[in-house]
Every structure is written in C-alpha cells, then in structure tokens.
Amino acid sequence: MAGALLRFATLDARSLWLDEALTADLLDRDLGGLLSGLTEERTSSAPLYYLLAWPWTKLFGTGEIGLRSLPALVGTVTIPVAYAVGRELVSRRTGLVAAALAAVSPLLVWQSQDARQYALLVLLGGLSFLFFVRSLRTGRGQVLAAWAAASALAVATHYLAIFLVAAEAAWLLRMSRRRPVAVAVGCVAAAVALLAPLIAVQRNLEQGSFVAELDLGSRIVQVPAQFLVGYQPPLQIASSIVAAVLALMAVGLLVRHGDESERRVAAIAAAIGAAGLVGPALLALVGVDYLLTRYLTGAWIAAAAVAAVGFGARAAGRAGPLGATVLCALFVAVDLGSAWEPKFDRDDWRGAAAALGPPDPHRALVLTPRVGADALRYYRPRAEEAPAGQRALHEIALVGLAPPFRKTGRKPHPPRPVSIPAPAPGFRLADRREGEHFTIIRFRAASPRSVSLPDLADASLGSTTSVLLERP
Numbered sequence: 001m002a003g004a005l006l007r008f009a010t011l012d013a014r015s016l017w018l019d020e021a022l023t024a025d026l027l028d029r030d031l032g033g034l035l036s037g038l039t040e041e042r043t044s045s046a047p048l049y050y051l052l053a054w055p056w057t058k059l060f061g062t063g064e065i066g067l068r069s070l071p072a073l074v075g076t077v078t079i080p081v082a083y084a085v086g087r088e089l090v091s092r093r094t095g096l097v098a099a100a101l102a103a104v105s106p107l108l109v110w111q112s113q114d115a116r117q118y119a120l121l122v123l124l125g126g127l128s129f130l131f132f133v134r135s136l137r138t139g140r141g142q143v144l145a146a147w148a149a150a151s152a153l154a155v156a157t158h159y160l161a162i163f164l165v166a167a168e169a170a171w172l173l174r175m176s177r178r179r180p181v182a183v184a185v186g187c188v189a190a191a192v193a194l195l196a197p198l199i200a201v202q203r204n205l206e207q208g209s210f211v212a213e214l215d216l217g218s219r220i221v222q223v224p225a226q227f228l229v230g231y232q233p234p235l236q237i238a239s240s241i242v243a244a245v246l247a248l249m250a251v252g253l254l255v256r257h258g259d260e261s262e263r264r265v266a267a268i269a270a271a272i273g274a275a276g277l278v279g280p281a282l283l284a285l286v287g288v289d290y291l292l293t294r295y296l297t298g299a300w301i302a303a304a305a306v307a308a309v310g311f312g313a314r315a316a317g318r319a320g321p322l323g324a325t326v327l328c329a330l331f332v333a334v335d336l337g338s339a340w341e342p343k344f345d346r347d348d349w350r351g352a353a354a355a356l357g358p359p360d361p362h363r364a365l366v367l368t369p370r371v372g373a374d375a376l377r378y379y380r381p382r383a384e385e386a387p388a389g390q391r392a393l394h395e396i397a398l399v400g401l402a403p404p405f406r407k408t409g410r411k412p413h414p415p416r417p418v419s420i421p422a423p424a425p426g427f428r429l430a431d432r433r434e435g436e437h438f439t440i441i442r443f444r445a446a447s448p449r450s451v452s453l454p455d456l457a458d459a460s461l462g463s464t465t466s467v468l469l470e471r472p
Contacts, residue, residue, distance in 0.1 A: 003079045003103030006332075007072040007112040010339045012064040015350035017343040018404060020115040021375040024067055026050060027057045044202035046195070048156040049117030067115035075112025075119040079103045081126045082301055086308045088133050089265040094305075094312035097324050101304050104331040106230030106338070111297065114343075117157050118294045124154035125164055125298025129272060129305075132168040136268075139176060144184040147172075152191035154298055159199060160290060161298040162192065163279030167272050212289040214405060219291050220281060226293040227300060229330075232345050234337040239330065246327040250310030253323070257315040266309040273302035346402035346412040348437035353379035355433055355440055356397060359470040362448055363395040366423065368415065368462030369404055376468065386456075386467040392448040395430070396423045398441040400461030414439045415461040423459030424451045 016024065026037045027050070034054055037043050053070050060066035082102035086095030102108055111118040131147035151168065154161040169185045211219075228243035229236075254266055276299025284291040310316070311324040342348040349372060356365070359382045367373055376399070377383045398420070402412035416439060422428060427443035439461060457465040 003109075004072075004076045006104065006109050006335050007075050008069075011068050011072055011113055013340050014113070014343050015348050016064060016067070016115070016375055016378055017347035017349075018371050018375050020067065021349070021378045023050075023053070023115045024062050024378055025374060027054055027067070028062055038198070039201050039205065044205060045117065046156055046158050047198065048153060049120050052120070053115075068113050071114055071116070071119035072112045074123050075108055078108065078112075078119070078123045078126060078301075081123060081130060082304065082308075085126060085130045085133065085301055085305050086312065088130060088137070089269065089305055090262055090309055090312060091314070093314075094308050097312045097320075098301075098305055098308035100324065100328050101308060101331070102301070104328050104335060105300075105304070106233060106331055106334040107227060107293075107297065107300065109335050110230045110232075111294065116294075118297055121154065121158045121161060121298045122300050124150055124157055125161055125276070126301035128154050128161075128165060128168060128298075129269075129302045132172065132272070133265075133268070135172060135181075136175060139178070139180075141180045144172075144180050148184040148187040151188045155188075155192055156195060158295060158298065159195070160280050160295045161276070164272060164276035164298050164302070166279075167275030171268075171272070211292055212284075216284055216289065216291065219293075223277060223291075223293050223296060227297075227303060229334050230338070231293075232338050232341060232343070233334040239334060243327065243330055246323055246330070247307055249319075249323045250307040250327075252310070253313055253316045253320055254306070254310035257317075257320075258310065258313045259315065262309055262313055266306050269302050269305040269309070273299045273306065275299075276302065342437050344404075344412070346404075346414075346437060347375065348401070348435070349375040350379050351435055352376065352399055352401060352438040352440065355435060355438065356380070356399070359383075359472075360395060361470055361472040362393055363397060363470065364391070364393055364451070364453065364456055365468040365470070366396060366398045366456050366460050367466045367468060368398075368400045368460045368464065370464035370466045371404060372401055373466035373468060380470065382471045383468040384471065386453040386469045388454055389452075390450045391453055391469065393424075393451045394445050394448045396427055396443045396451070396456065396459070398423070398439075398443075398459065398461050400439040400441075401437060403462065417441075417461060420459075420461070423456055424449065 022043050026034055026043055034050060038047055056070045057066055060069055079099050079102045083095040083099035086098030127150035131143055131150055134143045135147055151165040155165060172181050225240040229239050233239040277296055280291050280296060311320040313320055353376055367376060400415040402414050414437060422443055426445045426449045430444040431442040433440045453467055456467045
C-alpha cells in the first residue's frame with residue numbers, strides 16, 4: 001500500500017520529460033504507425049512495452065496520468081515479486097526486507113512514474129530471476145517454462161536484459177543437462193532470434209548512440225549511486241554516500257553473521273546482478289556503448305536481493321532490521337523531497353508552455369535544447385516545426401531550458417544571458433521571464449515583419465535549436 005501510494009499519489013506532479021513526449025507521440029498513432037515508429041531513429045526501442053501501452057492509452061488516454069498509470073501499476077506489482085524473490089532465496093523475513101526496499105526505492109518509484117519501458121523491465125527482470133532461483137531448487141518443467149517466458153519478455157522490453165538472462169541460462173545449463181533446461185534455454189534463444197531483424201534495422205538507422213557522447217567513467221560511477229537513490233535526490237552526493245554506507249552495512253552483516261546457505265544464495269544473486277551490469281559495461285569498452293542506469297535496471301531486484309539477505313540474516317540480530325529501516329527512511333525522504341521537482345531537475349516543459357500564453361500564429365518559438373521540441377509540442381499541440389522560407393512575424397520568443405545532461409552533484413540551470421541581440425531587424429526586447437527551470441525572452445516588432453525562419457536558429461539561447469510555429 002505504501003509503494004502504491006508513493007507511485008500513484010503524485011503521478012501528474014511533474015511535467016513529461018523528453019523521452020516521455022516521444023512515447024506520447026508513438027502511442028497517439030494507429031497500430032501501424034506505432035510499429036513503424038519503432039524503426040525510426042529517435043524512437044527505436046524494444047517493442048513489448050509499447051504494444052502493451054498502446055491499448056492501455058486507448059482506454060485511459062495520453063494525458064500525463066493516462067501515460068504513467070501503466071508503469072505505476074507495473075511498479076506496484078513489482079513489490080510482491082521482490083518479496084517472492086527474498087522468500088525463495090532465504091525466508092519470509094528476507095522477503096519482507098526486499099519488498100520494503102522495492103516499495104520505497106527512489107529509482108523504482110521514479111521509473112514507475114515514467115511513461116517508458118523501464119518499470120516493466122524491472123518487473124520482468126525480477127520475474128526472470130525469481131523463476132531462475134526456483135528452477136535451481138526444484139528443476140520442475142513448469143518453473144523452467146515460466147523462466148523462459150519471463151526472460152524472453154524481458155529481452156523484448158529492453159535488449160540489454162540479454163546479459164541478465166544469458167547469465168541465468170549459463171548457470172542453469174551448468175547445473176543440469178536435463179532436456180527441460182535445454183528446451184527452456186532454446187526457447188529464449190529463439191525469442192531473441194525473432195527480435196534480431198528488428199534490432200538490425202534499428203542499429204542501421206542509428207547515427208551513433210547519443211550515450212557514447214557522455215563520459216563513460218562518470219556513467220559507470222553513476223550506476224551504483226542511481227541504483228540506490230535514483231536520478232535526482234536532494235543533496236545528491238551526501239545522500240548517495242549515506243545510502244552506500246548502509247548498503248555496505250548489509251554486505252558486512254552478511255559476511256559476518258550470515259550462515260553458509262545465506263552467503264551462498266547471496267553470491268548467486270550478486271553474480272546474476274553483476275552480469276546484468278558488467279555485460280553492458282564491457283560492451284561499451286569495445287565501442288557499442290549503451291551504458292545508462294535506466295537500461296540496466298532489469299538487474300535491480302537481483303542486486304537488491306543481496307542487501308535483503310544481509311539485512312535479513314538470521315544471526316544479524318537487531319542490526320539487520322535497524323539498518324533496513326534507516327535505509328528505507330532515507331529512500332522515503334528522497335521520494336518526498338523530489339516528488340514535485342521537474343524530472344532530472346530540469347524538464348519543466350509544462351511550466352514553460354504555460355508561461356508562453358495563448359497560441360499566436362504570428363510568433364516564432366526558438367527553442368533550446370533542440371530535443372525539447374517534442375515535449376513542448378505535447379503541451380502546445382498547435383506548434384510544429386517551422387518550414388524553410390520567410391514568414392511574417394510580430395513576435396519572436398526565445399525559450400531556454402537546461403541542457404539534457406547534468407554533472408554529478410550539480411543541479412542543471414537554464415540559460416540566463418545577461419544580454420542578447422535582437423534575433424531579426426525591426427524587433428526589440430519586450431519581455432523577459434526567468435522561471436526556476438526556464439527562461440523566456442520575447443522580442444516584438446511594431447508591425448509584422450518578414451523573417452527568414454532558418455536564420456532564427458542563430459538567435460537561440462543555446463547551442464542546439466528548434467524553431468516552431470503555432471497554427472491559428
């Protein structure tokens with residue numbers, strides 16, 4: 001109930017961010033348009049989440065709540081899956097710790113309010129791990145079939161889940177050469193083979209992963225911190241350090257007080273979780289770089305299970321429940337402290353759109369960063385990319401939000417130029433508004449003047465720009 005409340009109570013508290021706007025665009029199409037959209041450069045993704053979300057949004061709409069309610073439901077269902085994993089590994093006590101961590105995890109709460117595939121990735125990665133552990137114990141054909149189904153669906157949700165699934169498959173084959181194991185692994189391999197043509201098409205469309213433009217070392221450091229406290233905790237560095245100390249406390253309790261069986265199952269969880277994290281890192285080192293925390297969250301439940309076993313160790317005494325309680329309290333503080341902040345502390349596209357006022361067909365919007373055009377159009381559906389050529393305008397509005405990537409420990413800030421020249425002859429500064437997360441600078445002419453729309457890109461508040469016009 002606490003996990004559901006954290007996920008649903010503030011479902012529309014924040015503006016959609018850039019990638020959610022792309023999701024909204026895909027889900028607004030008919031089914032054929034959705035399928036073709038998955039092979040477009042900017043929206044190429046594994047298909048499963050979108051095939052589930054498309055009928056969902058036909059029922060509940062593509063408003064903020066309609067888009068995010070499916071991930072919120074999926075994220076809530078993940079909590080009992082975490083419990084089942086802990087119980088399967090050790091005991092009901094371990095399961096309760098795992099469920100509590102999943103219920104209040106800032107990363108999982110954030111992704112449960114994100115209209116993307118990552119909440120589903122956590123759920124299916126957790127189910128794959130659950131049935132893997134159960135298969136090790138029972139070896140029953142029905143359990144292996146459930147593992148194969150969950151694993152195939154996880155890869156169909158995000159391709160990088162293949163590393164988690166491959167590690168489980170290798171472990172199962174190592175433990176048993178029985179025919180049911182080989183059949184289950186073969187079914188997963190066949191499902192991956194069916195996805196291969198789509199993966200190839202999407203790879204051919206890419207102009208290079210945007211992820212590779214970011215510093216790899218910083219992203220590697222961010223993964224454990226964001227697994228603990230999410231993407232935008234208050235006092236980012238301090239809260240990450242405290243959470244890391246508590247996580248290490250769980251490992252210490254496991255090493256010092258865990259019995260042989262507890263350490264053995266924790267080692268299995270650690271190995272599978274590490275495979276889901278290290279595999280993409282090694283891939284990045286050879287030039288195929290998709291290393292972002294949200295792409296790796298299929299391994300979250302396996303990784304969290306290690307802490308749950310440590311905190312829930314039978315011989316840990318009061319220290320285990322106390323450590324788990326403090327960590328959960330920190331998680332709740334992070335959840336509540338960031339619940340009303342724009343996503344990534346920058347994406348207040350709803351606020352910027354509202355600040356622009358009524359649509360004006362004689363106004364051009366010069367937007368920074370360029371990738372924000374989809375998000376702004378979501379809140380201003382009459383806006384569209386400006387064509388080449390001339391247009392009679394009486395206002396030019398420069399709209400600037402913070403760049404899409406932040407440095408660790410620093411809040412992003414929108415551009416705040418001290419002064420800026422008029423974007424076109426005959427226009428003068430008319431108004432300047434500086435919201436917490438956006439800057440809007442308006443220039444007006446005494447009467448409509450013909451303006452070259454492509455030239456407006458040079459007048460932006462940043463390095464990348466989109467120019468939009470609004471229909472009457």
